[in-house]
Amino acid sequence: MAAPIDFYFDFSSPYGYLAAQKIDALAAKHGRSVDWHPVLLGVVFKQTGMAPLTGIPLKGDYSKRDFARSARFHGIAEFRMPSRFPIASQAPARIVLWLKAQDRALSVRVAKALFHAYFREDIDISDADAAVAVAAREGVDAAAARAAIDDPAVKDALKREVEQAIGRGVFGSPFVIVDGEPFWGLDRFDQVERWLATGGF
């Protein structure tokens, strides 16, 4: 079986949320699995000098319109812009990374539930207790999840994950790597699809 494709995302990223609805089916269609990597764009932006989209003059207003339009275009009707945006995503990222070491399938279900909570239910998942409550709905032990968020080993694991992502050239969300080939953005999923189908072009 071919290697999994790598899917990098930040829980605060609207395009990351939209991509999270698509990536597993896209990979499965071509006989591939997906390795989900939560990362922290705030750390990445420090290295690149980039800024969150919505704070940039002109581009910010456009982005908010494009998030909603792209959701409709891709048939994801339930997207709504959270009241608080952007948010720090350490809490949900640590929960998912902690789970990933124990039960990969569960960690993906929880990642999807966290995205769902933020971009459909307007739950502020930057809050540790709120993020834990979402994970608990999926059957995760709440006390253990809450402890994981403050566990130095989990914190270090996330730092390493972000450093490794930067080392592989990841600078945005979503970011997909297929057999070494990097693709940035939901709007490159058409190219990801052709790459998977043809082995490169």
Added chain:
Amino acid sequence: MAAPIDFYFDFSSPYGYLAAQKIDALAAKHGRSVDWHPVLLGVVFKQTGMAPLTGIPLKGDYSKRDFARSARFHGIAEFRMPSRFPIASQAPARIVLWLKAQDRALSVRVAKALFHAYFREDIDISDADAAVAVAAREGVDAAAARAAIDDPAVKDALKREVEQAIGRGVFGSPFVIVDGEPFWGLDRFDQVERWLATGGF
């Protein structure tokens, strides 16, 4: 007949070059014409605090790979990265704007020729004489084109064009406006297409 769609581009923009190969056919398929607007991203970037793609850490390296891959993906085989990049695009923009006031069809042919010269023949069209020579191949009077580049009225016309573009929210290249709806990037041409086909979604 429906209003033309507005196509904004910078002659130094690789994605602008790729979009320029596609925009007329896309519009014509839906019974629309295209109003070509050369703009200066350097001026726009001052307002938004943005920077040329290729100078940004991580994103810069990715971009160069993506330019070439996107060209292949869209069936534009002849793209090649110019030796000098990015360039100031006042000279080609002024020639095209000056021609547009006299002969709109000719101004589009010359715009395509200038893009072709820069992204296929590696001609540095930021040089006034080089840009004039490209226009002359299309039948433009060389002496008049050379004079237009330094004509205060043409300079002012370009300044106004850029200001109007910024006023309409244009912050990148290519940028398309269809009946008031803004689309940034060649990778939104799928959404432009659906918008033209359906009148909005």
